[in-house]
Amino acid sequence: MAKTYHLVDDPFVLREVRQGAAEGPLKGMRLAVKDLFDVEGLPTACGVFDWPLASTPARRTARAVQDLLDAGASMVGKTITEQLAASLVGQNIDYGTPRNPVTPDRVPGGSSSGSAVAVVSGLADLGLGTDTGGSVRIPALYNNLFGLRPTHGRISAEGCMDLSAPLDTIGLMTRDAPTLAAGMAVLLGEETPKAERPAAEIFIARDLFAPLEPRMQALVAVIEERLGHFAQLDVGDVKTLFEVGFEAFGVVQGLSAWAEHGPWIESAKPALAPDIRARFELAATRKPEQEAPARARAASAYQPLTEVLDRGGFIIMPTAPAAAEKLSSLSDPTALEQRDITRKQLLGLTSIAPLLGTPQIQIPMPNTDGVPRGITVMGARGSDAALLGLAQAWAGLLVE
Numbered sequence: 001m002a003k004t005y006h007l008v009d010d011p012f013v014l015r016e017v018r019q020g021a022a023e024g025p026l027k028g029m030r031l032a033v034k035d036l037f038d039v040e041g042l043p044t045a046c047g048v049f050d051w052p053l054a055s056t057p058a059r060r061t062a063r064a065v066q067d068l069l070d071a072g073a074s075m076v077g078k079t080i081t082e083q084l085a086a087s088l089v090g091q092n093i094d095y096g097t098p099r100n101p102v103t104p105d106r107v108p109g110g111s112s113s114g115s116a117v118a119v120v121s122g123l124a125d126l127g128l129g130t131d132t133g134g135s136v137r138i139p140a141l142y143n144n145l146f147g148l149r150p151t152h153g154r155i156s157a158e159g160c161m162d163l164s165a166p167l168d169t170i171g172l173m174t175r176d177a178p179t180l181a182a183g184m185a186v187l188l189g190e191e192t193p194k195a196e197r198p199a200a201e202i203f204i205a206r207d208l209f210a211p212l213e214p215r216m217q218a219l220v221a222v223i224e225e226r227l228g229h230f231a232q233l234d235v236g237d238v239k240t241l242f243e244v245g246f247e248a249f250g251v252v253q254g255l256s257a258w259a260e261h262g263p264w265i266e267s268a269k270p271a272l273a274p275d276i277r278a279r280f281e282l283a284a285t286r287k288p289e290q291e292a293p294a295r296a297r298a299a300s301a302y303q304p305l306t307e308v309l310d311r312g313g314f315i316i317m318p319t320a321p322a323a324a325e326k327l328s329s330l331s332d333p334t335a336l337e338q339r340d341i342t343r344k345q346l347l348g349l350t351s352i353a354p355l356l357g358t359p360q361i362q363i364p365m366p367n368t369d370g371v372p373r374g375i376t377v378m379g380a381r382g383s384d385a386a387l388l389g390l391a392q393a394w395a396g397l398l399v400e
Contacts, residue, residue, distance in 0.1 A: 003271065005330075008080075008096030011114035011121070015077035016042060024072030025182055025192060031073040032115045032124035034081050037062040038159040046161045047081040047111075049094045050270035062159025064128065064170050064187055071186040076124055079114025083276045084261060085130055085163045087111055088138045088346065089325070093273040102144050103371055106324035109139035116143040116173050126183045127173035132163050133249060134350030136171040137376060140362040142324035144372040146180045146391060147173040151381045152357035155187045164256040167249075167354040177363075177395040181388040193385040195392030202377075203233035203308055204316040211238060211345065212321040219365055219375060223316065226366070226397050233308060233315060241301045242348025248298035249351035251290045254283035298355050309358060309380040314390070317352075319362050319374040321345035353378055361387040366400045 013035045020026065038044050038058035045054035061069070069075065080095045090113035091097040098117040100108040108117050112129025116139035119127040129136045131149040140147025148171045155170045162168055170187065174180040178195075185192040209217050223230070235241060258280065265272070265280055272280070299306070308315055322342050329335040353360040360378045367373050379387050 003093050005091045005093055005273070006096050007099050009099055011079050011098040011117035011123070012077040013045065013080055013095055013114070014042065016075070018069060018075040020069040020072045020074045022072070024070065026068060026126070026186060027072035029073045029125040029179070029183070030123070031065075031068055031075045031126045031128060032077060032079050032118035033065055033075055034112050034115045034129045035078040036081055036085055036130055036161040037065050037078075037128065039065060039075065039078065042078065044161070047083040047085070047092050047095065048270055048272070050268065052264070052268070058159075060159060063156040064160065067186055068126065068128070068183065073126055073183070077118075079118055079127070081114060082111035083272055085111040085132065085135060085161070086257070086276050086279050088134050088350070090139060090142070091273070100142060100324065102142070103324060105328070106326050106371070107142065107330070109142035109324060111135040112139050112173070116140060116145060119143070119145060119173050119175060125174065125179055129171060129173060130160065130163070131169045131171050132167045133253065133347060133354055136173060137319055137350060137360065137362045138346075140173045141319045141364075141374045142372060143173075144364045145173045145175060145362070146177050146364065147171060147362040148180060148184050148384065148387065149353055149360045150184065150188065150384050151359045152354070154382075154384065162256075162260050164253040165260070166256055167253055177388070177392040181392055184384065184388055188384055190385055193389040193392070196389045197393050198314065198386040198390060200386075201308075201313045202230050202316065203313060204230040205233045205235050205305075207235045207238050208317045208349065212318055213323070215323065215367070215369070216318050216321060216373060219318065219373060222365055223375065227394055230316060233304060235304050236301070242345055244297040244301045245348045245351040245355065246344050248294040248355055249347055250282070251286050251294040252355065254286035255288060255291060258283040258286065295355070302352065302356060305352065305378070306356065309356070309378070312380055312383075314383070314387075315378045317376055317378065318349060319376045320349065323371045323373065357381055359384045359387055361391050363391050363394060364398070366398060
């Protein structure tokens with residue numbers, strides 16, 4: 001009998017308490033660890049029953065996990081991830097799809113779905129995840145959380161499964177901005193940033209909100225009402241920006257993801273969900289000679305953004321084009337066309353930071369219908385602390 005996606009109420013693959021250091025900046029905080037990270041003595045399955053190490057205890061603890069434990073956080077378990085972290089929806093055909101506690105009729109977002117759900121449910125304070133194409137930012141958005149995708153390469157990925165090393169980053173999701181700042185400061189090896197708006201200029205990319213669903217378009221007015229007025233950044237042809245970002249991300253991610261996992265997929269023939277298998281089959285068609293032209297097209301489209309970033313500025317943009325998808329629409333054949341449009345817009349937005357290697361922070365915004373929505377702020381490479389300080393400064397202005 002073929003396996004199908006199904007909902008589960010427990011976001012953990014396994015629950016195991018590992019006490020952190022007796023003292024430290026994260027003392028008393030509970031840590032949920034995405035099941036891509038090794039924890040000594042526990043298996044790492046990467047969301048796949050057939051993963052070769054799914055029943056083999058790890059010999060060492062991943063660097064990011066150990067750093068958080070050494071700072072006083074205590075691990076409470078390992079959480080569900082999409083198979084091989086290869087989707088932004090949040091489903092898992094083997095371990096189940098964690099139910100979104102904020103909007104139970106909608107997807108939780110992925111691939112760090114379990115960590116996000118554990119945090120919003122109050123089962124953890126820090127949700128450790130990875131973000132290749134949005135896997136921290138999107139589940140953070142769909143679960144009304146703060147989340148940071150850091151500067152690429154700033155945080156060690158030792159002991160964590162690679163999906164696409166040129167794009168992979170490690171980040172956290174939290175219920176509030178100060179907790180995110182404290183946790184990310186540990187991972188970044190810095191002092192916890194204070195709540196303050198950076199002195200650098202802040203722009204809003206209003207054009208990026210224009211083609212989105214109305215409730216996301218309306219965020220521009222909410223930003224002006226709650227946070228103030230910002231200079232407008234003209235990003236040029238938005239449709240082209242989304243299209244070239246979507247394509248460039250697909251090429252770059254596909255090449256490295258297939259190089260990392262393709263030989264195992266071809267030889268072991270693991271039981272992957274149809275949509276996950278289709279993504280890897282597409283990755284197998286990517287050619288190395290496609291990468292440079294794809295990156296060049298993206299760089300050209302991103303020039304208005306990089307001009308701001310290169311002089312130390314920050315850019316406000318939407319986190320996603322639409323609310324979390326309703327579970328009922330996933331199997332609705334009449335929704336396929338709109339789903340494809342929204343997915344391309346989504347990756348068009350979320351691929352900018354990975355392709356530029358820049359940090360981007362997700363900030364929850366007020367809503368009137370109980371369905372989360374949010375904005376992100378992008379900064380130049382290395383501006384992670386400034387983003388964390390800005391999120392703290394703005395958080396109090398966004399309380400409903």
